[in-house]
Amino acid sequence: MAGAGDRSIAALGVSLAANLRVGSSHVSASATALAGQRILLCVGGGIAAYKSLELVRRLRDAGAAVQVAMTAGAQQFVTPLSFQALSGHPTRTTLWDGAAEQAMGHLELARWAERVVVAPATADLLARLAHGLADDLVATLCLATEAPLAVVPAMNHRMWRHPATEANVAALRARGVQVIGPDDGPLAEGESGPGRLSEPEAIVAALAGTAGPAVVASGLLQGLKVVVSAGPTYEDLDPVRYLGNRSSGKMGFAVADAAARQGAQVVLVSGPVQLETPRGVRRMDVRSAAQMRQAVADALPADIYVGAAAVADYTARAFSPSKIKKTGTGQSLVLDLVRTPDILAEVAQRADAGLKLVVGFAAETDNVADYARQKLTAKRLDLIVANRVGVPGSGFESDDNAMTAYWPGGERDFPPAPKVRLADGLVELIAERLRA
Numbered sequence: 001m002a003g004a005g006d007r008s009i010a011a012l013g014v015s016l017a018a019n020l021r022v023g024s025s026h027v028s029a030s031a032t033a034l035a036g037q038r039i040l041l042c043v044g045g046g047i048a049a050y051k052s053l054e055l056v057r058r059l060r061d062a063g064a065a066v067q068v069a070m071t072a073g074a075q076q077f078v079t080p081l082s083f084q085a086l087s088g089h090p091t092r093t094t095l096w097d098g099a100a101e102q103a104m105g106h107l108e109l110a111r112w113a114e115r116v117v118v119a120p121a122t123a124d125l126l127a128r129l130a131h132g133l134a135d136d137l138v139a140t141l142c143l144a145t146e147a148p149l150a151v152v153p154a155m156n157h158r159m160w161r162h163p164a165t166e167a168n169v170a171a172l173r174a175r176g177v178q179v180i181g182p183d184d185g186p187l188a189e190g191e192s193g194p195g196r197l198s199e200p201e202a203i204v205a206a207l208a209g210t211a212g213p214a215v216v217a218s219g220l221l222q223g224l225k226v227v228v229s230a231g232p233t234y235e236d237l238d239p240v241r242y243l244g245n246r247s248s249g250k251m252g253f254a255v256a257d258a259a260a261r262q263g264a265q266v267v268l269v270s271g272p273v274q275l276e277t278p279r280g281v282r283r284m285d286v287r288s289a290a291q292m293r294q295a296v297a298d299a300l301p302a303d304i305y306v307g308a309a310a311v312a313d314y315t316a317r318a319f320s321p322s323k324i325k326k327t328g329t330g331q332s333l334v335l336d337l338v339r340t341p342d343i344l345a346e347v348a349q350r351a352d353a354g355l356k357l358v359v360g361f362a363a364e365t366d367n368v369a370d371y372a373r374q375k376l377t378a379k380r381l382d383l384i385v386a387n388r389v390g391v392p393g394s395g396f397e398s399d400d401n402a403m404t405a406y407w408p409g410g411e412r413d414f415p416p417a418p419k420v421r422l423a424d425g426l427v428e429l430i431a432e433r434l435r436a
């Protein structure tokens with residue numbers, strides 16, 4: 001695939017640069033940002049709990065006051081006494097502790113916290129938090145606090161990629177919960193993939209980036225520029241008629257919104273739709289395929305292009321300046337149409353656009369997987385998202401969708417869900433593919 005190698009090398013450069021930035025500046029910056037903060041660390045039941053001991057030290061080094069609460073599972077891996085020694089405060093382990101409740105009740109502890117950090121956040125704990133359960137001390141504290149919540153996931157890579165976990169993480173993100181990591185690499189059980197708890201110093205740096213009253217966005221696409229196309233295009237035939245399609249723009253707008261919430265600088269090139277511009281997104285309105293092509297070219301260079309628009313495949317060879325006269329009843333009208341340029345394929349071939357990842361959508365009524373894979377190859381894409389159209393509850397106009405993403409050597413299912421949720425999952429996949 002011409003150009004793909006360049007894109008991956010460039011992506012690697014960005015990720016290395018990002019790591020270096022974290023590594024070089026975190027000590028002093030974190031110390032300033034976290035100094036004096038009251039942080040409640042909730043430790044979940046995974047082997048990575050041992051790293052949370054180091055996290056307590058790092059947080060205290062950065063000047064934070066730390067109290068620790070543990071789930072029952074966490075206590076299978078690390079003892080409350082270790083956290084007590086490192087934090088300088090008694091470790092809380094149960095809701096039903098009379099002595100502890102007398103000293104500082106759990107609601108008081110939830111109020112005490114200026115920041116709540118869940119590390120490691122296991123798949124089970126993420127699910128309980130996403131659903132607002134209060135079935136143990138940690139879940140209750142997270143539900144009772146008004147402090148900003150950060151979760152640091154750690155689990156087996158298959159559990160992390162499970163649609164249930166993805167939906168839970170997307171729900172938490174949508175509520176403004178900061179998700180730090182997970183890292184990609186060797187896992188405790190001998191496998192490899194995304195699921196490692198982020199290193200304590202990286203967690204502290206991520207927390208410091210959002211500390212204090214001036215909340216700075218920090219996310220999976222931080223520092224990257226994303227161009228998203230959305231909606232239909234209208235191809236004018238004469239002053240009153242046009243060729244169009246049923247795209248509402250909802251899917252593309254949701255992707256633009258999700259990317260912006262993940263810290264990207266987003267330009268949204270939109271066909272004619274009735275939607276509000278997502279917060280923090282720069283919008284360029286267009287009508288025709290030709291205008292969309294020009295607007296996309298103007299918006300580049302960028303790091304990522306996502307073509308969610310339903311660009312008309314044909315346009316009138318010549319616009320008729322006067323209204324085309326009707327033919328007689330039962331008679332046919334022949335329109336002279338020509339193919340529009342394929343914006344996505346053009347973008348994917350541009351070596352000068354700085355792109356690290358080019359993502360297309362495929363709207364299909366049948367043979368969805370085959371046609372999508374063909375487009376992936378023919379248009380030289382890094383990722384294609386196939387959705388079935390022409391059925392209720394999916395594709396055009398609906399608030400919901402169901403999709404499968406394909407890339408060379410892999411695929412991921414996104415079961416039926418609201419487009420806003422799916423967009424969060426897609427942006428996570430985009431971030432993963434960038435790192436791959």
Ligand code: PMT
Binds near residue numbers: 308340
């Ligand atoms: O807008 P909604 O109502 O929310 O519906 C969402 C959606 C169904 C429109 C969206 O999820 C979707 O599938 N968008 C792509 C629709 C489409 O045009 O698919 P396609 O298979 O015809 O095109 C494949 C890809 O090439 C798409 O990324 C498209 O943007 C791009 N393309 C197509 C033709 C063209 N001339 N230029 C292009 O860039």
